[in-house]
Amino acid sequence: MSEYPFIEQEDPDIFRALVGEDKRQAEGLELIPSENYVSRAVKEAMASSLTNKYSEGYPGKRYYGGQEFTDAVESLAVERAKKLFGAAFANVQPLGGANANIATYFALLEPGDTVLGMDLSHGGHLTHGHPVTYLTKIFNFVRYKMKNIETGELDYDDMRRVAKKVKPKIVLAGFSAYPRELDYAKFADIARETGAVSVMDIAHIAGLIAGNAAKNPFEYGFDVMTTTTHKTLRGPRGGMVLTRESADIAKKIDKAVFPGFQGGPHMHQIAAKAVSFAEALRPSFKKYAERIIANTKAMENVFRKHGVRMITGGSDNHLILLDVWTSFGISGREAELLLDQAGITLNKNAIADDTRKPMDPSGIRFGTPAMTTRGMGEVESAQVAQIMIDVLTKRTSALAAKEEITRLALAHPIPDSFIHP
């Protein structure tokens, strides 16, 4: 029977697109480091009748009646989130990672205040002050960078010097395209010395932190963490803000999320977040997080053996940035296209201080969270890295590589459950 019996009958156009996407996900190899596959349990929560309910406000303090079950759902999501990350407070209502960041800025800043964040070409995210966002019309973003692109070490001395000069209200850590651990204690010190709130955007590595495979910034004194729930954390598309201990900060964040910035919470998504948090609290999730890193290392070893240039020289986490321009004499856009033809999905990416244009940069970015969810291990990871090199050097045609990739994908079906496999 079809997975979508009602849509099949009532809306054949959307049905065809859904079936096509399911097939694309099943047969292709997903290496975009911000993507993953959720369990059927998470999908069931997303498709539940909670989508019909308005529940503006917070548990016990709503603007509408009929909140017996929504209160239960949101309270469970909050308790599980607090436990996963060692937080005293959690707001699970942000609709996405961008919303979590925007609400946090509005909670902690006045217009014109300064945020000290990572340079975007060195790994930071659009919402960390890219000029195309409206945030830059309201707040002042100042940048720090890597000191050494070959090792990924940040310039903490310069960061401190700049912080003393510009007096930021937020010292912001976090990234979308940076493969190394940060020195959280140094960040927290700099924030304390300058009277700023320290905020870490863990969107990419939330699952690694929850699974104890990466350091937890709260253990080094960070005040706030913002995140998505759909990347390594393997939950539904959504966002969240965690506060380590300050009730004052948490209260400001709650007010900024609602009513400051959002309307009614998407309670079906919050139920799905709660389900995914319960999955992440199980011991098997620790193994998942460890395997993500082991698989990245297996890929890294193949690239190193072949002298391929990796930004920062390798990876401590789930993602790798390759300089394909230097290594293979092709642009990031061409590499993305070639690998796409081979059934491998990843994205072109600017590398630090890239001399090429953003739409056709020097690098590609990819990672192992999704393939690890499919049960692929170090052998398959090394195999994929080798196929990538063969395609990028044009030793193998994309078409021939695609056969191998499809075989690999079909041999590792997307699991329905991480509890009863």
Ligand SMILES: *Cc1c(COP(=O)(O)O)cnc(C)c1O
């Ligand atoms: C993905 C990401 C976001 C944005 O998340 P959305 O859910 O797409 O809004 C924010 N910050 C970082 C560091 C990210 O990687």
